[in-house]
Amino acid sequence: MSHAAIHDQHDDHHGAPKGFFQRWCMSTNHKDIGTLYLIFALTMFFIGGSFAMVIRAELFKPGLQLVQPYFFNEMTTLHALVMIFGAIMPAFVGLGNWMIPLMIGAPDMALPRMNNLSFWILPFAFVLLLSTLFLPGGGPAGGWTMYPPLALQSGSLAYVVFAIHLMGISSIMGAINIIATILNMRAPGMDLLKMPVFVWSWLITAFLLIAVMPVLAGAVTMLLTDKYFGTSFFNPGGGGDPVLYQHIFWFFGHPEVYIMILPAFGIISEVIPTFARKPIFGYKAMVFAIASIAFLSFIVWAHHMFAVGLPLGADIFFMYATMLIAVPTGVKVFNWVSTMWGGSMTFETPMLFAIAFVILFTIGGFSGLMLALVPADFQYQDSYFVVAHFHYVLVTGALFAIISATYYWLPKWTGRMYNEFWGKVHFWNSVVWVNVLFFPMHFLGLAGMPRRIPDYNVAFANFNMISSIGGFLFGASQLIFLGVLIHCVFFSKKKAGERAWEGAKGLEWTVPSPAPHHTFDVPPIIHDEELAHGNVNA
């Protein structure tokens, strides 16, 4: 089945189209579309980040100094929506677009035109979403979870719902494309169990996307009809139930959380073996752990709802199911540590971010385990402890993995090496300030500070100020990242070889750097020792 793929006949096989519009807007090339996704994600990262700066500035000290509470709520809501749907998810899709065909020896994605469509929907979705800030009535302010009845009070609900529909369509098409590519376009000899862990993680993630994005679309459509068409899905006055929305939303929402972390697991499983110069420990266990986490993600949704007053039996079931996730996640962490053990390690920027990922994501996992214990969750729920938890898994987890992947594959994309010194400056600033930013939030939550509040009692002042200082400096540190990227793409003189890293294995390192516009027109001959995980059956 994995014979050389049928090529897009309309493509010029000898290089990228010359015209800007032709090349970028009409592209069917997985590398160019991957680049578009990554640039889009970076842009959204800075927009969402600027919202976070507003939040941290208002929370710098007690009392309202800068913004009205409603605007504060718009900021928290849009920060989440932009970061989740605009930054983290498109960044992973961009990395998948760029790297999956290169890693499995395919000439392009299976459905190149749909690939173009699924990207170009996104800018329109976000224009729709962010335009609400400039419209009368303002943007969404009921939280990214859009719980009714509160969300139904918002005048911008229709904009948000349509924006989410568009994002969902984009994600589903992207997921279909990735599954079709991985299952049909692997080079002969690239068996499923020889694929890089990153490709595995994306294959599983894509199934999660297809399973849950329609559920989200259904939930928000019900909000829309409740508000504008007189239905009562969530209106108790008409026989509906507000909690029903939460069940539907989190049935999407929890797999969504893993959509944002499984590709990160894949990235880390590529980076650590490269810089430890040692094959990944327990390849099959790694793949199986990802699959079991994905399965468990469908049966734990109500752990986001322990405070809504579920029946005792439901609380117990969801607590046990949630705790189970610690086992495969633990296996992954132990395997990463074992991969390092006995290696020959160097600490270039991608490796530094990967190591920080393992440590800090694990801290996020620890607080996740604590949150799973229902009686304790009765205290943690909706407090800053939760804010600390999900920022540890999403910022020092998902985001750090994306940054690690960017440094790791940047030489392959650009043909140039980034500046290692400034990469390390970026790393050390990020890792220090991100902890100053998020660690004190644990204390705030334990002391009783609720989340999503614009102002607080003076008892919470010290840690909020520390957190805000960390936030400003973490935000500023990302400008270093931008500088390193711009320097690498446009100015770096240091050429990267085919195999940009000494210990790098896998098909993507067998093509020139920068990767030419078309690669693997002829399927590569697979040599097991060339693969990152070639000898798993040995």
Added chain:
Amino acid sequence: MAWATLALASFGSAAQAAPGPWQLNMQRGASTWSPVPYHLNNISLGVCVVIGVLVFGAMFIAMFRFRKSRGAVAEKWSHNTTLEIVWTTIPVIILIVLAYLATGGLTSWADTTGSQMTVKITGYQWKWRYDYISYLGKPIDKVGFMSKLDSQSDQTRQLGSGMDPYAVKVGTENTYLLNVDKPLVVPVDTKIRFLITGGDVIHSWWVPALGWKLDAIPGIVNVAWTNITTPGTYRGQCAELCGQDHGFMPIVVVAKSKADFAKWLAAQETQSAAPAAAPAAAPAAASTAAAPQTAQIAVAPANGKQG
């Protein structure tokens, strides 16, 4: 890790009811049940710190021993079945212990039988309503009131008020955003059942000293209980985003001795019986059309009034 150690060190400190500056850990609380989440928090944090020290310790050792710059040569192995079984089994055992402890605590939380008092709590944008339903087997008639942010906090919290949040005090305690015009008054050593519902959107009733929070949802009456052991004033806040003033609808519970509570309740009943003193439930903020206009006790679930 230093932070975690510091947090562990703070376990022994006296539990305070109000949040304090630099507070690192959860409070022990002031009810018979509130030590449950406190101990679970401490035990699970302890477990996490031990695992963290082992795993991160191994990582740091690896990072120092197996550096290329120290001449480390990469080994070839990538399996160890025994190890993999061990580190799958040990977490399972730890989880079973934690699950056992948590299940016990949860079951006791869910048991609302045998209560001696019932209070209905209704969340509104952006204030709470408390209706006293029964006490010691006797129904209470017409004792109910709205409870909203105190005026000093309310003036201070306005954007550009120029007022100092540090100046909002009751005695020596800073009560900025944690004080109300009329607190919920309850007796100590009494199993109190709370019926919690929402009048417009979803709110969440959270007093950390009681050890739990529970959502106030339109159309649903949630049930929880507490039994406060120490007289005192316990402060909390709404814990579910409920609109622009979500951060400004605190909760204050004043626990009195049984004798003092009986006096307070009698005074309330007399007050509401006398027509002259009727405006007990001032329909406070004009912004909430959904707020009931009388002090009558509404036992039926509030109809969700939605925009």
